[in-house]
Amino acid sequence: MAERLTPTRREEARERARKDLSRYQRRTAGGEFWRALALIGSVGWPIILCSTGGALLGRQLDAWLETGVKLTLLLLLVGTVLGCLMAFRAVRGSGP
Numbered sequence: 001m002a003e004r005l006t007p008t009r010r011e012e013a014r015e016r017a018r019k020d021l022s023r024y025q026r027r028t029a030g031g032e033f034w035r036a037l038a039l040i041g042s043v044g045w046p047i048i049l050c051s052t053g054g055a056l057l058g059r060q061l062d063a064w065l066e067t068g069v070k071l072t073l074l075l076l077l078v079g080t081v082l083g084c085l086m087a088f089r090a091v092r093g094s095g096p
Contacts, residue, residue: 042090047083054079 058075062068 039091043087046086046090047080050079050083050086051076052079054082 054075054077055072058072061071061075065071
């Protein structure tokens with residue numbers, strides 16, 4: 001009789017359960033609230049700071065170069081996009 005080389009469904013389920021249990025045991029008890037709060041901060045602050053910094057820099061450049069509001073709007077958009085990318089990286093990196 002030939003040996004079975006592929007694992008059965010029951011063996012696969014046991015292995016998945018073993019991995020899940022291992023991940024669950026690595027979690028810290030009661031730290032989920034603080035982890036969620038830190039994630040909210042790591043998403044919000046980069047967007048706010050980059051957008052505000054871009055707007056302020058654009059306003060200064062507009063006043064210096066006398067270009068109206070063109071650079072303010074452009075740097076506000078660039079700052080917002082940059083902040084969103086930073087927030088996306090923070091969210092993507094916070095997974096299990």
